[in-house]
Amino acid sequence: MNKLKMSFLTILCSAFFISGCASWNKTQKGAAVGTVAGGAAGAVIGRASDNTALGAIIGAAAGGAAGAVIGRQMDKQAEEIEKSVPDAKVERVGEGIVVEFSSNILFGFDESNLSQDAKKNLDKLVVVLESYADTNIEIQGHTDSKGSEAYNQNLSEQRARMVSRYLSANGVAYSRLNVKGFGETAPRYENDTANGRAQNRRVEFLITANEKMKAEAEKEASN
Known part of the structure; x- marks a missing residue:
């Protein structure tokens, strides 16, 4: 992408998020995000906001009428996850x-082995994930800023891989899973308080439509 296109894309994305879209419902956002942006825009927004989840989900968007169809399916799946896994924080973002x-909740302090309570929570999540097989799942590991960058990066990767292995071993197709570790580089909370650091030590699951779901959504939208 040349500089002119990249500049235009960045301006367009900024206008999209600064405008009145905050008042839209989730289905409207699902329809609009992919139309405005697409994969390259997802990367731009993700870097600009330090929100790796937002960037990845926007990057995977189908957009248009198909995005609205996907948004409705994601609404339903999110509701089921909220009911089934009360220990998790569930957020609908665009089409994901x-x-x-x-x-x-998942690990002991400074550990990467899953606790028994973690396995119980993940078992509940697996049930819902298996019910919606036409989705991709990116598992992101994050840490706070305590310790060295290298150590935190390694710990975030180990934790994300451990979660991925557990899901795969318990029925979620390995082909659906992608693992990334971000260490301390993408905090969502303040690192200068104990509470903020605790919240930055997290694992996020990014659920997006796979190509089959997108194709079916395109077909449904065109009928």
Whole structure:
């Protein structure tokens, strides 16, 4: 992408988010995000806002009428996750879902082995994920800023991989899973307080439509 296109894209994305879209419902956002942006815009927005989940979900958007169809399906899935996994924070974003677990729910302090309570929570999540097989799942590991960058990066990767392995071993197709570790580079909360650091120690699941779901949504939207 040349500089002119990139500049235009950045301005367009900024205008989109600064405008009145905050008042739209989730289906409207699902329809608009992909139309305005697409994969490259997702990367731009993700970097600009330091919100890796937002960037990835926008980057995977189908947009248009198909995006509205996907948005409705994601609404339903998000509601089921909220009911089934009360320990998780569930957020609908565009055409996707972000499921956030605080690391203390999944891991012991400074550990990457899943606790028994973690497995119980993930078992509940697996049931819903298997019910919506036409989705991709990116698992992101994050840490606070304590310790060295290298150590935190490694810990975030280990935790994300451990979660991925557990899901795969318990029925979620490996082909649906993608793992990323961000260490301390993408905080969503303040790192200068104990509470903020605790919240930054987290694992996020980014749920987006796969190509099959997008194709079916395009077909439904065109009827």
